[in-house]
Amino acid sequence: MLTIRIIPCLDVDEGLVVKGVKFKDLKVAGDPVELALKYYQEGADELTFLDVGASLKSRKTMMEVVQKISEKIFIPLTAGGGIRSLDDIRELLLAGADKVSICTAAIENPSLIQEAACCFGSQCIVLSVDAARVNGGWQAFIRGGTHNSGLDAILWAKEGVSLGAGEILVNSIDRDGTKQGYDLELIREISEKVRVPVIASGGAGNLEQIYEAIAIGRADAVLLASTLHYGEMSIPEIKKYLKSKGVPIR
Amino acid sequence: MIGIVDYGAGNLNSILKAFSYLKLPARLVTSPEQISKLERLVIPGVGSFGAALAELRHRNLYPAVINWLKENRPFLGICLGCQLLFEKSEEAPEETGFSIFPGSCRKIRAAKVPHMGWNLVKIIRPDPLFSELDSAEYFYFVHSYAVFELMGHALALTYYGSHFVAAVKFGRIYGVQFHPEKSGPAGLKLLYNWGTKC
Numbered sequence: 001m002l003t004i005r006i007i008p009c010l011d012v013d014e015g016l017v018v019k020g021v022k023f024k025d026l027k028v029a030g031d032p033v034e035l036a037l038k039y040y041q042e043g044a045d046e047l048t049f050l051d052v053g054a055s056l057k058s059r060k061t062m063m064e065v066v067q068k069i070s071e072k073i074f075i076p077l078t079a080g081g082g083i084r085s086l087d088d089i090r091e092l093l094l095a096g097a098d099k100v101s102i103c104t105a106a107i108e109n110p111s112l113i114q115e116a117a118c119c120f121g122s123q124c125i126v127l128s129v130d131a132a133r134v135n136g137g138w139q140a141f142i143r144g145g146t147h148n149s150g151l152d153a154i155l156w157a158k159e160g161v162s163l164g165a166g167e168i169l170v171n172s173i174d175r176d177g178t179k180q181g182y183d184l185e186l187i188r189e190i191s192e193k194v195r196v197p198v199i200a201s202g203g204a205g206n207l208e209q210i211y212e213a214i215a216i217g218r219a220d221a222v223l224l225a226s227t228l229h230y231g232e233m234s235i236p237e238i239k240k241y242l243k244s245k246g247v248p249i250r
Numbered sequence: 251m252i253g254i255v256d257y258g259a260g261n262l263n264s265i266l267k268a269f270s271y272l273k274l275p276a277r278l279v280t281s282p283e284q285i286s287k288l289e290r291l292v293i294p295g296v297g298s299f300g301a302a303l304a305e306l307r308h309r310n311l312y313p314a315v316i317n318w319l320k321e322n323r324p325f326l327g328i329c330l331g332c333q334l335l336f337e338k339s340e341e342a343p344e345e346t347g348f349s350i351f352p353g354s355c356r357k358i359r360a361a362k363v364p365h366m367g368w369n370l371v372k373i374i375r376p377d378p379l380f381s382e383l384d385s386a387e388y389f390y391f392v393h394s395y396a397v398f399e400l401m402g403h404a405l406a407l408t409y410y411g412s413h414f415v416a417a418v419k420f421g422r423i424y425g426v427q428f429h430p431e432k433s434g435p436a437g438l439k440l441l442y443n444w445g446t447k448c
Contacts, residue, residue, distance in 0.1 A: 002410055003368045003388065040434070045368055071267050076390060076432050096263060098432065121296055123364055123392045166364060197366050220362065250368040250388040 003248045004214050005045035005221035006235055007199065008228050010035060012081075013053040015061040019177065019226040029229035032065045033072075039228070040073045042235040045250060047073065048101065048169075048223060051081030052144070063095045070096025078126055089116050093124065101169055103128040104142040107149045107156070110163055117164025126199075127165035129157050131186055132173040138186055145173045154189050161194045168194055169223065172202035177226050179205025187217030199223050207233065207241040214247055252276040252445060253288040255315065255331075257297070257305040265294050265328070268431040272438060274445040282314035290445065291318055295329025295429060299355070299395070300342030302330055319348055322421040326444050329393055332418065332425030341395050350423055351403050355395040360411035364394045371416045371428065373406045378447040379417065379424060379440060380406075387436045389416070389428035396427055424448060 010017045010032050017029045029035075036047055047069070051062040059082060066079050079092045080101030089100050106113050106127055116125050130145050131138040131153035138153035149156075157168050170190050172183035182203045191198040200219035204210050204227050213219045227233050243249045252269060254262055256278045269276035276292075279285055293315070297305075306312040319325060319335075327335050334347045338354035358365050368388045373380050380387075396414035400407070406417035408427070418425045424444060430437035 001370060002365065002391075003370075005367050070264065071271065074264075074268055074271070074432060074438055075434050076392075094263065096267070098264065123296070123366065167366065195362055196364070197362055220367070 001248045003045070003250045004219075004242065005199075006043075006238055006249075007046045007048055007078075007221055007223045008035075008039040008044050008235070009048040009050065009201070009223045009225045011050050011052045011225065012058075012062055012065060013051075014055070014058045015065065017229060018052060019229055029226070033068050035229065036069045036073055039235060040075060043239060043250070044075065044235055045221070046076040046078065048078040048080070049097075050101070051079075053081075063091065066092060066095040066097050080126070080128060085112070086115055086119060089120060093120060099124045099126050099167070101126040101128045103130055106160060106165075107140060107142050107151060110159070113160060113163040113165055117166070122164050122166035122196075125165050126167045126169050127157065127160035128169040128171065129153050129160070129190070130171045130173055131183075133183075138189075141173055145176075153186070154193060157190045158193050161196050165196065167197045167199060169199045169201060175203025178203055179227065181205065181209035182213040182217055182219075184212055184217045187213060187219050191218040191220070197221060205232075207238060210238055211242060211245050211247065214242070215245070251288050252290040252292060253279040253285060254292045254294060255306075255311060256280045257293075257302055257309060257311065262294055265292060265431045268438060268441055269445070272442050272445065274442070279311070280309070282310050285311070285314040285318060290324040290326070291315070292326045292328065293331030293334060294431075295331055295393075297330050298341055299330065299333060299339040299347070300345050302334060303342070303345050303347070316348065319350055319423060322423060324448065325423045327423075327425040328431070329427060329429060332427050333395060333397070335418065335423065335425045336397055339395055350420055351397075351401065351418055351425075353397050353399040353401055355397050357395055358393070358411060358414075364392055365396075365410045366392050368433075369408050369410060369428075371406045371408050373417075375405045377405050377419060379419070379443050381443045381447055383436060383439055383443075389426075389430065389433040389437060389440075391428045393427060422448065
Protein backbone atom coordinates (compact mmCIF):
# COMPACT_ATOMS: atom_id res chain seq x y z
CA MET A 1 0.00 0.00 0.00
CA LEU A 2 1.17 3.50 -0.85
CA THR A 3 2.14 5.28 2.36
CA ILE A 4 1.39 8.82 3.50
CA ARG A 5 4.53 10.98 3.27
CA ILE A 6 5.92 13.11 6.08
CA ILE A 7 7.88 15.98 4.53
CA PRO A 8 9.95 18.39 6.64
CA CYS A 9 10.12 21.82 5.03
CA LEU A 10 13.20 24.00 5.43
CA ASP A 11 12.71 27.67 4.60
CA VAL A 12 16.21 28.86 3.79
CA ASP A 13 17.41 32.47 3.84
CA GLU A 14 21.04 33.12 2.94
CA GLY A 15 22.03 29.62 4.00
CA LEU A 16 20.09 29.42 7.26
CA VAL A 17 16.78 27.77 8.07
CA VAL A 18 14.17 30.31 9.16
CA LYS A 19 10.52 30.06 10.15
CA GLY A 20 7.84 32.67 10.70
CA VAL A 21 4.17 32.99 11.54
CA LYS A 22 1.64 33.71 8.77
CA PHE A 23 4.58 34.14 6.38
CA LYS A 24 6.08 36.97 8.59
CA ASP A 25 8.42 37.49 11.58
CA LEU A 26 11.10 35.07 10.45
CA LYS A 27 13.29 33.50 13.14
CA VAL A 28 16.48 31.50 12.60
CA ALA A 29 16.04 27.77 13.29
CA GLY A 30 19.36 26.21 12.27
CA ASP A 31 21.76 24.93 9.61
CA PRO A 32 19.93 23.35 6.65
CA VAL A 33 22.42 20.53 5.98
CA GLU A 34 22.50 19.48 9.65
CA LEU A 35 18.72 19.64 9.98
CA ALA A 36 18.23 17.74 6.72
CA LEU A 37 20.55 14.95 7.87
CA LYS A 38 18.76 14.71 11.19
CA TYR A 39 15.35 14.43 9.49
CA TYR A 40 16.69 11.87 6.99
CA GLN A 41 18.00 9.70 9.82
CA GLU A 42 14.69 10.03 11.66
CA GLY A 43 12.76 8.67 8.67
CA ALA A 44 11.61 11.72 6.68
CA ASP A 45 10.00 10.51 3.43
CA GLU A 46 11.09 13.54 1.42
CA LEU A 47 12.58 16.97 2.07
CA THR A 48 11.53 20.39 0.80
CA PHE A 49 13.74 23.49 0.66
CA LEU A 50 12.29 26.91 -0.03
CA ASP A 51 14.52 29.89 -0.70
CA VAL A 52 12.72 32.69 1.10
CA GLY A 53 15.58 35.18 0.74
CA ALA A 54 14.86 35.82 -2.93
CA SER A 55 18.14 37.66 -3.41
CA LEU A 56 20.87 36.61 -5.82
CA LYS A 57 23.16 35.71 -2.93
CA SER A 58 20.48 33.69 -1.18
CA ARG A 59 19.77 31.86 -4.43
CA LYS A 60 23.41 30.89 -4.87
CA THR A 61 23.62 29.62 -1.29
CA MET A 62 20.45 27.62 -1.90
CA MET A 63 22.11 25.83 -4.85
CA GLU A 64 25.07 24.94 -2.66
CA VAL A 65 22.75 23.62 0.04
CA VAL A 66 20.86 21.42 -2.44
CA GLN A 67 24.15 20.22 -3.93
CA LYS A 68 25.60 19.28 -0.53
CA ILE A 69 22.44 17.59 0.67
CA SER A 70 22.00 15.52 -2.49
CA GLU A 71 25.44 13.97 -1.94
CA LYS A 72 24.50 12.59 1.48
CA ILE A 73 20.75 12.20 1.51
CA PHE A 74 19.03 9.70 -0.77
CA ILE A 75 15.35 10.57 -0.62
CA PRO A 76 13.41 12.90 -2.94
CA LEU A 77 14.36 16.56 -2.61
CA THR A 78 12.10 19.43 -3.64
CA ALA A 79 13.45 22.95 -4.07
CA GLY A 80 11.53 26.16 -4.57
CA GLY A 81 11.29 29.88 -3.93
CA GLY A 82 11.81 32.52 -6.56
CA ILE A 83 11.70 30.18 -9.58
CA ARG A 84 10.88 32.25 -12.66
CA SER A 85 12.14 30.39 -15.72
CA LEU A 86 12.99 27.03 -17.27
CA ASP A 87 16.66 27.87 -16.64
CA ASP A 88 15.98 28.31 -12.91
CA ILE A 89 14.35 24.88 -12.87
CA ARG A 90 17.15 23.24 -14.85
CA GLU A 91 19.74 24.74 -12.50
CA LEU A 92 18.02 23.35 -9.40
CA LEU A 93 17.53 19.91 -10.94
CA LEU A 94 21.20 19.80 -11.94
CA ALA A 95 22.22 20.83 -8.42
CA GLY A 96 20.42 17.74 -7.13
CA ALA A 97 16.74 18.57 -6.67
CA ASP A 98 14.25 15.94 -7.89
CA LYS A 99 11.29 18.30 -7.99
CA VAL A 100 10.75 22.04 -8.00
CA SER A 101 7.93 23.92 -6.37
CA ILE A 102 6.54 26.95 -8.17
CA CYS A 103 4.08 29.51 -6.82
CA THR A 104 4.18 33.14 -8.02
CA ALA A 105 5.66 32.55 -11.48
CA ALA A 106 3.02 29.92 -12.22
CA ILE A 107 0.24 32.47 -11.69
CA GLU A 108 2.01 35.31 -13.47
CA ASN A 109 3.02 33.05 -16.36
CA PRO A 110 0.95 29.82 -16.47
CA SER A 111 2.76 28.62 -19.60
CA LEU A 112 5.83 28.06 -17.38
CA ILE A 113 4.06 25.05 -15.80
CA GLN A 114 3.18 23.72 -19.23
CA GLU A 115 6.69 24.17 -20.63
CA ALA A 116 8.35 22.81 -17.48
CA ALA A 117 6.12 19.71 -17.47
CA CYS A 118 6.90 19.18 -21.11
CA CYS A 119 10.69 19.68 -20.65
CA PHE A 120 11.28 17.87 -17.37
CA GLY A 121 8.13 15.79 -16.82
CA SER A 122 5.07 16.42 -14.64
CA GLN A 123 6.54 14.30 -11.84
CA CYS A 124 9.05 17.04 -10.99
CA ILE A 125 6.67 20.01 -11.10
CA VAL A 126 4.96 20.85 -7.80
CA LEU A 127 2.42 23.66 -7.97
CA SER A 128 2.47 25.52 -4.69
CA VAL A 129 -0.87 27.19 -3.93
CA ASP A 130 -0.70 29.81 -1.15
CA ALA A 131 -4.34 30.22 -0.21
CA ALA A 132 -6.21 32.44 2.25
CA ARG A 133 -9.91 32.67 3.03
CA VAL A 134 -11.56 35.65 1.37
CA ASN A 135 -15.34 36.24 1.34
CA GLY A 136 -16.34 32.65 2.08
CA GLY A 137 -13.95 31.12 -0.47
CA TRP A 138 -10.20 30.84 -0.93
CA GLN A 139 -8.01 33.00 -3.11
CA ALA A 140 -4.52 32.23 -4.36
CA PHE A 141 -1.85 34.64 -3.14
CA ILE A 142 1.57 35.38 -4.63
CA ARG A 143 4.92 36.95 -3.68
CA GLY A 144 5.23 35.25 -0.31
CA GLY A 145 1.57 35.74 0.56
CA THR A 146 1.64 39.53 0.15
CA HIS A 147 -0.54 39.90 -2.99
CA ASN A 148 -3.95 38.48 -3.76
CA SER A 149 -3.83 37.20 -7.34
CA GLY A 150 -7.60 37.37 -7.55
CA LEU A 151 -7.74 33.72 -8.62
CA ASP A 152 -9.96 31.24 -6.84
CA ALA A 153 -7.47 28.86 -5.16
CA ILE A 154 -9.48 25.69 -5.89
CA LEU A 155 -9.98 26.51 -9.56
CA TRP A 156 -6.33 27.50 -9.87
CA ALA A 157 -5.20 24.16 -8.44
CA LYS A 158 -7.38 22.34 -10.99
CA GLU A 159 -6.05 24.53 -13.78
CA GLY A 160 -2.47 23.91 -12.64
CA VAL A 161 -2.97 20.15 -12.90
CA SER A 162 -4.41 20.45 -16.38
CA LEU A 163 -1.35 22.53 -17.33
CA GLY A 164 0.88 19.67 -16.17
CA ALA A 165 1.64 20.02 -12.45
CA GLY A 166 2.30 16.57 -10.97
CA GLU A 167 1.57 17.48 -7.37
CA ILE A 168 -0.19 20.27 -5.48
CA LEU A 169 1.25 21.80 -2.32
CA VAL A 170 -1.57 23.53 -0.45
CA ASN A 171 -0.39 26.21 2.00
CA SER A 172 -2.93 27.88 4.19
CA ILE A 173 -1.68 31.42 4.84
CA ASP A 174 -4.26 31.83 7.62
CA ARG A 175 -2.86 28.84 9.49
CA ASP A 176 0.87 29.12 8.65
CA GLY A 177 2.91 28.76 11.86
CA THR A 178 -0.17 29.21 14.09
CA LYS A 179 -0.36 25.59 15.35
CA GLN A 180 -4.17 25.83 15.15
CA GLY A 181 -4.41 22.90 12.77
CA TYR A 182 -4.62 22.62 8.99
CA ASP A 183 -7.36 24.31 6.99
CA LEU A 184 -9.09 20.96 6.48
CA GLU A 185 -11.87 22.24 4.24
CA LEU A 186 -9.35 23.83 1.88
CA ILE A 187 -7.22 20.71 1.68
CA ARG A 188 -10.19 18.43 1.14
CA GLU A 189 -11.71 20.69 -1.52
CA ILE A 190 -8.49 20.54 -3.53
CA SER A 191 -7.72 16.88 -2.86
CA GLU A 192 -11.14 15.81 -4.10
CA LYS A 193 -10.94 17.96 -7.21
CA VAL A 194 -7.52 16.97 -8.57
CA ARG A 195 -6.16 13.57 -9.62
CA VAL A 196 -2.58 14.19 -8.49
CA PRO A 197 -1.15 13.90 -4.95
CA VAL A 198 -1.88 16.76 -2.55
CA ILE A 199 0.52 17.91 0.16
CA ALA A 200 -1.06 19.68 3.14
CA SER A 201 0.81 22.60 4.70
CA GLY A 202 0.24 25.30 7.27
CA GLY A 203 -0.96 25.05 10.85
CA ALA A 204 0.22 21.73 12.28
CA GLY A 205 0.56 22.03 16.07
CA ASN A 206 -0.19 18.55 17.36
CA LEU A 207 -0.41 14.91 16.28
CA GLU A 208 -4.20 14.84 16.08
CA GLN A 209 -4.16 17.73 13.59
CA ILE A 210 -1.74 15.88 11.34
CA TYR A 211 -4.02 12.84 11.43
CA GLU A 212 -6.98 15.08 10.52
CA ALA A 213 -5.19 16.45 7.46
CA ILE A 214 -4.97 12.87 6.20
CA ALA A 215 -8.27 11.42 7.44
CA ILE A 216 -10.50 14.46 6.89
CA GLY A 217 -8.45 16.60 4.49
CA ARG A 218 -7.55 13.51 2.38
CA ALA A 219 -3.96 14.72 2.02
CA ASP A 220 -1.44 12.33 0.45
CA ALA A 221 1.42 13.98 2.31
CA VAL A 222 1.96 16.52 5.07
CA LEU A 223 4.55 19.27 5.12
CA LEU A 224 5.93 20.26 8.53
CA ALA A 225 8.23 23.11 9.51
CA SER A 226 8.32 24.98 12.82
CA THR A 227 6.89 22.15 14.89
CA LEU A 228 9.82 19.94 13.82
CA HIS A 229 12.51 22.63 13.86
CA TYR A 230 11.67 23.64 17.43
CA GLY A 231 11.52 20.01 18.56
CA GLU A 232 7.85 20.11 19.58
CA MET A 233 7.27 16.89 17.67
CA SER A 234 9.62 14.41 16.09
CA ILE A 235 9.19 12.37 12.92
CA PRO A 236 9.31 8.99 14.76
CA GLU A 237 6.63 10.26 17.16
CA ILE A 238 4.39 11.41 14.30
CA LYS A 239 4.84 8.13 12.43
CA LYS A 240 4.12 6.05 15.50
CA TYR A 241 0.93 8.00 16.20
CA LEU A 242 -0.32 7.82 12.61
CA LYS A 243 0.39 4.07 12.49
CA SER A 244 -1.62 3.59 15.67
CA LYS A 245 -4.52 5.34 13.89
CA GLY A 246 -4.27 2.93 10.96
CA VAL A 247 -2.63 5.34 8.51
CA PRO A 248 -0.24 3.55 6.11
CA ILE A 249 3.24 4.77 7.07
CA ARG A 250 6.72 3.67 6.06
CA MET B 251 33.38 0.64 -13.93
CA ILE B 252 29.62 1.18 -14.00
CA GLY B 253 28.28 3.10 -16.99
CA ILE B 254 25.13 5.19 -16.72
CA VAL B 255 23.55 5.67 -20.12
CA ASP B 256 22.91 9.35 -20.81
CA TYR B 257 19.99 9.57 -23.20
CA GLY B 258 19.28 13.23 -22.54
CA ALA B 259 16.43 12.76 -20.11
CA GLY B 260 16.11 12.27 -16.41
CA ASN B 261 18.16 13.18 -13.43
CA LEU B 262 21.36 11.23 -13.92
CA ASN B 263 23.13 13.06 -11.12
CA SER B 264 21.22 11.35 -8.36
CA ILE B 265 22.23 7.87 -9.48
CA LEU B 266 25.85 9.01 -9.95
CA LYS B 267 25.83 10.53 -6.47
CA ALA B 268 24.45 7.30 -4.99
CA PHE B 269 27.22 5.18 -6.56
CA SER B 270 29.81 7.74 -5.47
CA TYR B 271 28.46 7.58 -1.89
CA LEU B 272 28.78 3.77 -2.06
CA LYS B 273 32.35 4.14 -3.43
CA LEU B 274 31.44 2.18 -6.58
CA PRO B 275 33.16 3.82 -9.59
CA ALA B 276 30.58 5.07 -12.10
CA ARG B 277 30.49 7.43 -15.07
CA LEU B 278 28.06 8.77 -17.63
CA VAL B 279 28.09 7.11 -21.04
CA THR B 280 27.33 9.26 -24.06
CA SER B 281 28.83 7.30 -26.98
CA PRO B 282 28.71 3.63 -28.08
CA GLU B 283 32.53 3.26 -27.95
CA GLN B 284 32.46 3.88 -24.20
CA ILE B 285 30.06 1.03 -23.57
CA SER B 286 32.13 -2.04 -24.49
CA LYS B 287 34.83 -1.28 -21.90
CA LEU B 288 32.41 -1.17 -18.98
CA GLU B 289 31.68 -3.92 -16.47
CA ARG B 290 28.14 -2.85 -15.68
CA LEU B 291 25.48 -0.78 -17.35
CA VAL B 292 22.57 1.24 -15.92
CA ILE B 293 19.69 2.83 -17.79
CA PRO B 294 18.09 5.23 -15.32
CA GLY B 295 14.49 6.39 -15.15
CA VAL B 296 12.38 9.44 -15.98
CA GLY B 297 11.23 10.39 -19.44
CA SER B 298 8.85 8.64 -21.80
CA PHE B 299 9.06 5.23 -23.51
CA GLY B 300 8.98 6.58 -27.06
CA ALA B 301 11.29 9.54 -26.49
CA ALA B 302 13.88 7.40 -24.68
CA LEU B 303 14.09 4.87 -27.54
CA ALA B 304 14.21 7.64 -30.14
CA GLU B 305 17.00 9.38 -28.24
CA LEU B 306 18.99 6.14 -27.80
CA ARG B 307 18.80 5.63 -31.57
CA HIS B 308 19.61 9.26 -32.30
CA ARG B 309 22.74 9.04 -30.13
CA ASN B 310 23.64 5.73 -31.75
CA LEU B 311 23.58 4.04 -28.33
CA TYR B 312 20.74 1.66 -29.19
CA PRO B 313 22.80 -1.07 -30.99
CA ALA B 314 25.43 -1.10 -28.23
CA VAL B 315 22.76 -1.47 -25.53
CA ILE B 316 21.02 -4.26 -27.47
CA ASN B 317 24.35 -6.11 -27.88
CA TRP B 318 25.07 -5.72 -24.19
CA LEU B 319 21.69 -7.23 -23.33
CA LYS B 320 22.08 -10.05 -25.89
CA GLU B 321 25.39 -11.00 -24.26
CA ASN B 322 23.57 -10.98 -20.91
CA ARG B 323 26.09 -8.67 -19.30
CA PRO B 324 25.34 -7.03 -15.89
CA PHE B 325 22.55 -4.54 -16.43
CA LEU B 326 20.17 -2.52 -14.25
CA GLY B 327 17.15 -0.71 -15.65
CA ILE B 328 15.57 1.79 -13.26
CA CYS B 329 11.93 2.94 -13.63
CA LEU B 330 11.60 3.76 -17.34
CA GLY B 331 14.85 1.82 -17.84
CA CYS B 332 13.02 -1.22 -16.46
CA GLN B 333 9.97 -0.66 -18.69
CA LEU B 334 12.24 -0.55 -21.76
CA LEU B 335 13.22 -4.18 -21.07
CA PHE B 336 9.67 -5.27 -22.03
CA GLU B 337 8.14 -5.57 -25.49
CA LYS B 338 5.62 -2.76 -25.60
CA SER B 339 4.14 0.19 -23.74
CA GLU B 340 0.77 1.90 -23.95
CA GLU B 341 2.75 5.13 -23.68
CA ALA B 342 4.10 4.66 -27.24
CA PRO B 343 2.17 1.81 -28.91
CA GLU B 344 4.07 2.16 -32.19
CA GLU B 345 7.43 1.48 -30.49
CA THR B 346 9.08 -1.80 -29.53
CA GLY B 347 11.19 -2.10 -26.39
CA PHE B 348 14.32 -4.22 -25.85
CA SER B 349 12.01 -7.27 -25.50
CA ILE B 350 14.14 -9.10 -22.94
CA PHE B 351 10.92 -9.87 -21.08
CA PRO B 352 7.54 -10.73 -22.59
CA GLY B 353 4.70 -8.37 -21.82
CA SER B 354 3.83 -4.72 -22.03
CA CYS B 355 3.48 -1.67 -19.81
CA ARG B 356 0.09 -0.08 -19.36
CA LYS B 357 -1.14 3.10 -17.72
CA ILE B 358 -1.85 2.78 -13.99
CA ARG B 359 -5.56 2.75 -13.20
CA ALA B 360 -5.98 4.34 -9.76
CA ALA B 361 -7.55 7.42 -8.20
CA LYS B 362 -4.26 9.30 -8.28
CA VAL B 363 -1.69 9.02 -11.05
CA PRO B 364 1.34 9.15 -11.04
CA HIS B 365 1.93 6.51 -8.39
CA MET B 366 4.17 8.71 -6.26
CA GLY B 367 5.67 7.88 -2.89
CA TRP B 368 6.92 5.00 -0.75
CA ASN B 369 5.25 1.67 -1.32
CA LEU B 370 5.87 -1.84 -0.04
CA VAL B 371 7.87 -4.11 -2.32
CA LYS B 372 7.21 -7.78 -1.62
CA ILE B 373 9.99 -10.10 -2.67
CA ILE B 374 8.52 -13.24 -4.25
CA ARG B 375 11.81 -14.81 -5.35
CA PRO B 376 14.93 -14.42 -3.17
CA ASP B 377 17.90 -13.00 -5.04
CA PRO B 378 21.34 -11.54 -4.23
CA LEU B 379 19.81 -8.18 -5.26
CA PHE B 380 17.84 -8.23 -2.00
CA SER B 381 20.66 -9.59 0.16
CA GLU B 382 20.33 -8.35 3.77
CA LEU B 383 17.01 -6.64 3.01
CA ASP B 384 13.65 -7.61 4.53
CA SER B 385 11.24 -9.76 2.49
CA ALA B 386 9.00 -6.69 2.31
CA GLU B 387 10.72 -3.33 2.11
CA TYR B 388 9.59 0.23 1.27
CA PHE B 389 10.97 1.86 -1.86
CA TYR B 390 10.21 5.18 -3.55
CA PHE B 391 8.15 5.14 -6.76
CA VAL B 392 7.28 7.81 -9.34
CA HIS B 393 5.62 6.45 -12.48
CA SER B 394 2.43 6.40 -14.50
CA TYR B 395 3.01 3.10 -16.35
CA ALA B 396 3.86 -0.40 -15.12
CA VAL B 397 3.72 -4.08 -16.07
CA PHE B 398 0.61 -5.64 -14.58
CA GLU B 399 0.98 -9.05 -16.21
CA LEU B 400 2.48 -11.26 -13.53
CA MET B 401 5.22 -13.30 -15.08
CA GLY B 402 7.84 -15.89 -14.19
CA HIS B 403 10.73 -13.43 -14.34
CA ALA B 404 9.30 -11.24 -11.56
CA LEU B 405 11.40 -11.00 -8.39
CA ALA B 406 9.12 -8.63 -6.48
CA LEU B 407 5.62 -7.16 -6.64
CA THR B 408 3.94 -4.00 -5.41
CA TYR B 409 0.27 -3.13 -5.05
CA TYR B 410 -1.28 0.09 -6.37
CA GLY B 411 -4.78 -0.41 -7.72
CA SER B 412 -3.63 -3.93 -8.57
CA HIS B 413 -0.36 -5.84 -8.35
CA PHE B 414 2.43 -4.87 -10.70
CA VAL B 415 6.02 -5.98 -11.29
CA ALA B 416 8.42 -4.07 -8.99
CA ALA B 417 11.59 -6.03 -9.84
CA VAL B 418 12.44 -8.42 -12.64
CA LYS B 419 15.45 -10.54 -13.62
CA PHE B 420 16.79 -12.65 -16.48
CA GLY B 421 20.33 -13.94 -16.00
CA ARG B 422 22.37 -10.84 -15.17
CA ILE B 423 19.78 -8.39 -16.45
CA TYR B 424 17.76 -6.67 -13.73
CA GLY B 425 15.00 -4.12 -13.79
CA VAL B 426 13.39 -2.24 -10.89
CA GLN B 427 10.30 -0.06 -11.23
CA PHE B 428 11.16 2.00 -8.13
CA HIS B 429 14.03 4.46 -7.62
CA PRO B 430 16.68 2.83 -5.38
CA GLU B 431 18.75 6.03 -5.59
CA LYS B 432 15.89 7.84 -3.80
CA SER B 433 14.88 5.07 -1.41
CA GLY B 434 17.10 5.87 1.57
CA PRO B 435 19.27 3.18 3.21
CA ALA B 436 17.27 0.26 1.68
CA GLY B 437 17.76 1.69 -1.80
CA LEU B 438 21.49 2.21 -1.25
CA LYS B 439 21.79 -1.37 0.00
CA LEU B 440 20.06 -2.65 -3.15
CA LEU B 441 22.38 -0.61 -5.40
CA TYR B 442 25.38 -1.92 -3.48
CA ASN B 443 24.11 -5.49 -3.84
CA TRP B 444 23.66 -5.03 -7.57
CA GLY B 445 27.11 -3.44 -7.93
CA THR B 446 28.90 -6.17 -5.98
CA LYS B 447 26.83 -9.38 -5.95
CA CYS B 448 24.67 -9.53 -9.09
